[in-house]
């Protein structure tokens with residue numbers, strides 16, 4: 001069964017053409033065959049297919065690749081958000097209240113919630129999602145979270161080192177022993193990535209290095225949460241260990257930026273966090289000019305960023321972080337794929353996965369220009385129209 005999407009007014013392929021990283025084509029068409037892209041080119045040259053979809057001049061982009069989320073948790077923290085909007089500061093300590101709610105929830109409750117978030121994301125154009133554990137913080141609970149995440153995505157991240165749970169508050173190094181020992185043993189079979197929150201109030205640089213190295217020794221690849229609440233050495237650690245991504249980067253030093261620019265480590269910016277914690281937005285323009293590869297992700301979680309909307313994050317990145325609409329859409333698609341070291345998503349090219357979004361708009365610029373408006377008309381995931 002082949003499907004031709006034709007009369008695409010603006011097609012974002014993310015295959016560089018004439019110096020345009022978005023590989024933008026006009027009056028284009030895409031052929032899908034068996035879940036993969038089979039052909040991309042001018043609508044006038046399109047092959048015949050079993051089924052034809054007329055885009056009527058609208059824009060098509062790759063499905064969003066959301067490379068940072070925490071979707072398996074119980075409860076919410078609406079009251080904490082309300083207090084923050086009234087002037088209270090965000091502190092990572094709130095994570096512990098979600099840990100209590102998550103431990104109290106059954107697998108079925110967590111699964112239903114998780115699937116609800118994925119549907120919500122799909123409806124907003126996200127076709128690939130990375131999911132972290134981190135609200136269990138015991139061997140059995142972290143194992144549950146990675147197991148549930150692995151039911152819905154291959155991009156599972158073990159984040160047992162999210163914060164030190166209350167029961168280990170007085171002896172955090174013993175918690176690191178647990179994370180790098182029995183917890184890693186239980187979680188590694190379900191995980192592709194190892195992550196740590198390297199920040200004052202969470203884990204120190206030596207503790208973070210231990211966690212990441214233990215994960216690497218078990219075949220997991222590193223990614224790091226760092227420089228969210230203040231500057232620190234987490235970025236340098238991520239680069240030193242060849243992490244695929246360092247995420248947050250709200251407070252970066254010049255040395256951090258230079259190290260990132262000289263590395264293969266992607267910087268994943270999370271505008272929903274600055275939005276809902278009232279922290280300053282990072283200057284993405286400066287980062288891009290310095291040569292840093294930037295991705296955008298939602299960081300969906302009940303504490304610092306309870307949005308699952310990539311279009312919302314794109315709008316903020318353009319309005320408040322100095323990205324052009326083209327850069328923001330690239331960062332939310334190809335950038336996310338780079339942050340996950342994937343070359344089969346975030347791109348529309350022969351052989352890639354047929355994950356595409358048809359917008360109710362003539363150009364991707366509308367994603368930032370019309371914030372809050374549901375512009376996602378059709379979503380194909382592995383070649384199947386799911387929205």
Ligand code: NIG
Nearest residue numbers: 095197225299301302303304
């Ligand atoms: O990515 N930075 C640490 N972890 C989450 C926040 C989790 C929470 O507040 O529940 C984040 O922002």
Ligand code: FE
Nearest residue numbers: 068070225299
């Ligand atoms: Fe996070």
